[in-house]
Amino acid sequence: MKPLTLSLLTALFVAASPLQADTIATGDLGLIIERAKGSVLLVDQSERATLARIEGLGDLSHASLVYSPDERFAYVFGRDGGLTKVDIVTRTIANRVVQAGNAIGGAISDDGQLVAVSNYEPGGVRIFDADTLKLVADIPTDSKTIGLVDAPGRRFVFTMWDTGETWIADLSQPDMQITKITDMGDRPYDALITANGRTYITGLFGEDGLTALDLWDETPEPIRVLPNYGRGQQEMPVYKMPHLEGWALTGSEFVLPAVGHHEVLWVDADTLQETGRTQTYGQPVFAMARPDGRQVWVNFAHPLNDTIQVIDSVSKDIIHEFKPGPAVLHMEFTPRGHEVWLSVRDAGKVMIYDTRTFEKLREIDADSPSGIFFTARAHRTGL
Template identity: 70%
Template sequence: MATGGLGLVVERASGSLVLVDRLAHSAVGRIEGLGDLSHASLTYSPDERFAYVFGRDGGLTKVDMVNRSIAGRVVQAGNSIGGAISDDGKLVAVSNYEPGGVRVFDADTLEMVQDIPAGSKTIGLADMPGRRFIWSLWDTGETWIADLSGSEMKLRKLADVGKNPFDGVMTDDGSTYLVGLFGEKGVTAIDLWSKDPKPVRFLKNYGKKEDDLPVYKMPHLQGWAFTDGQFVLPAVGAHELLWVDRITLEETGRTAVHGQPVFIISQPASPYVWTNFAMPLNDTVQVVDSRSHAVVRTLQPGPAVLHMEFAPRGAEVWISVRDANVVQIYDTLTFAKIGEIPAQSPSGIFFTARAHRNGL
């Protein structure tokens, strides 16, 4: 069975996954027994054969895409928030809220090979080239880099990244790790190509003149967009997108949008970014042109839009509509709905093309 056209949709309420064929616009199977998937994410092995699913209950589950079954499962913590796979596909790392820190597992056997305690909630875990991982700590405002390429792990700690990092993301070229700050205004950039990386704050004063709105849902930095030489970031506590020059780290514009942005995702091979929003305005998706910073299209897929995933070349976007129990498929050229797949309270959508992207 070829895996290049497959993907998984998280059914958050039932602890299950729907296996989808994105080329046929169809569901081809369901995999059950994955525990609490209320905030689940996953990554793929380099050959697309296996998915590694990170559950809220601390479960790390290995799923066989060909046999449509669970190939292994371990409950490795009390509360996990995500994970990543090394560039060679040999190690899977999981970031934990409880007990905190990061644990690293053999991708084949799911045996733990490294425990890296931190005494802090861990967020923003991403893979780096050379069997390395990077993450940030909510409680201490630090970013750590673990190098597992040798017989002994090397751990580097960068202090004073900022107060209460809420998420972190790697740029598409792997050059920069961006950390969103919740405890203070601003974002921190870390140059990963530098021999001596140091945290650099920017956007330190955004929103200072206005009162923040209540934050109904934390934005997800894995959905930050990189397009047209710019970073596109959510303004936490505001109905805005922030545009920042990638080189100078200077703000270049703002876009007023429908609600508080959650995911901002670049449409491949185009100037457009798509964004969805936090409750109570979460029935809407907007498309924004990175050249003009203008909203060019507003769609209303239905109640509780949680996630979007593009086909690898950008021809389609799949949108999970949790409270309608459906995944909708749109043509990105015409914006017409071209397909629909039933799913139980769907959230994350993950195509196997992710196996070939860094920083996930």
């Protein structure tokens, strides 16, 4: 018998590799929440196209999600208390549990093994095995729980609306340890953590200012930020609460959407002192930095939510303003920031723009789109 030639061996190897035709790279993908349908759209950034619609995720009227470290699975947190594990490779629901009556977001641990959900009803935080969605820990708080983020060292940090406390749950050892920090302020409404995992900041609805924690401190203590700033004695109407995960870090400064005011605030990231203000078209909801930090894109609360403004982070001036359409709910930059995707709910569109020329590149049809989440988030603390 003649020896097999190299070309024949190659052909046989290819024929014996059933996964080759099905191989899919996840780094270029993302999910878009369709809030009215209980579905998500799987999209391709480079193609600027929809790949699939995945249905059956429940009430997504206020939904968010996080990704597994390998970017294969998305964990979607629904308003109905649903926690849904979506497989973006097979484009199916891998698992789903309804773990509470009203959920408000979640986080995934830095090792990707635990998924935590914060709840309004019955309150508290529940933590699940990321693989099986089996309950690992139930942390009652007797309060609506907000601002849940992951922190380095298999920790979760979250804050209570009713009691003004922040708790740190450490699951790095078999016995979970909880650190409770009081006096965070009156009615904290949301929170963020910096990308290095050091600073946790809560926004306050019931009093002026914000509160920060230095998580590198062995015993973190509340640090008041902008104590004379807020709605003040003459309260301003608030049409929609700003989203603190949409706060921007540009170089050495935070850019924060002001509660009830038509402006964003600039704060030194080291000293937490105010460095400036930029007047805006409306009450900001998201103030999001392009990945290189040079621009901040801002959208606004109803009834002025048809407009986007772009701020230069060096001059702090508005350099561009345009109206994509009615109800611009969310923005997401491609990982290196050359494009931005905008969900325009009442137009039923996701619109894609070049961030340097501001040219509109494409529209994608979507049913009441809201949150846009690219898989690059899998590798960033707090997202």
